[in-house]
């Protein structure tokens with residue numbers, strides 16, 4: 401495949417907006433689509449703020465920042481993706497919803513377009529079956545936040561072609577990322593190891609082993625992690641963590657992957673993490689009501 405000139409990103413949440421920003425900052429024209437217009441305006445504001453931060457830290461010149469913003473277009477019409485060379489989906493972590501989207505994209509996208517999925521855990525092999533081009537479907541797993549994190553985990557589905565793999569690797573490196581390659585088993589490399597650790601931190605909290613602060617401080621200072629597992633879960637999104645644990649449990653069939661009841665309860669309560677203003681920790685300015693809630697949990 402010749403060099404990628406235009407990318408379509410589906411899903412303007414925390415990952416999709418960041419992926420679109422990275423591509424625009426590396427000279428690629430980008431369309432960003434979301435079903436929710438509020439997500440698009442939020443994405444537009446967060447990309448502008450993030451690019452302004454890059455400029456203020458002199459990691460990007462003023463004109464490079466302005467060029468990046470010009471290359472990024474927000475759309476509520478998926479048909480705008482008909483010329484995209486590469487389409488990356490970063491929508492909710494649901495196999496059914498992702499398959500429905502891929503089916504739709506298969507009809508809109510040109511036949512040479514590659515479909516990358518930013519899924520954290522869902523089988524690329526199964527997602528690919530929703531399309532007529534399974535050899536052009538691949539996992540392209542960015543980390544949060546995409547403009548800052550240096551890694552892309554590429555996941556080869558059972559039918560992913562060598563050409564698709566090579567084009568995805570070349571694109572990832574063009575975006576300034578280091579690539580690792582995983583076979584298509586639930587959780588791939590990083591989440592296979594990270595999510596059970598986060599789940600175990602929830603069990604430690606749930607069973608009263610320690611406070612959330614001590615669990616996080618322990619892992620930060622005792623194992624040299626930049627943030628504790630509970631805070632990291634808040635940054636990832638507790639709903640995302642829960643759905644990955646469910647995928648690990650279903651896909652690998654081992655009870656060690658059963659989601660902690662406290663994680664389930666937080667998600668049921670709408671405590672989805674930093675994006676919601678409250679997860680394990682409270683990020684809102686007025687935290688009185690949340691503190692009374694958290695003291696009961």
Ligand SMILES: NC(=O)c1ccc[n+]([C@@H]2O[C@H](COP(=O)([O-])OP(=O)(O)OC[C@H]3O[C@@H](n4cnc5c(N)ncnc54)[C@H](O)[C@@H]3O)[C@@H](O)[C@H]2O)c1
Pocket residue numbers: 410411412413414415416433434435436439489490491492493494497501518519520521541542543544635636637640
């Ligand atoms: N949050 C993380 O740290 C992280 C890291 C790596 C990968 N991921 C993966 O990235 C994906 C997105 O995660 P996120 O954290 O950005 O979620 P998010 O909830 O912040 O954003 C998801 C966005 O998708 C949109 N959406 C939902 N259904 C859609 C559809 N059918 N068409 C178009 N848009 C749709 C929603 O409106 C929302 O704006 C998931 O697959 C997740 O597993 C997340």
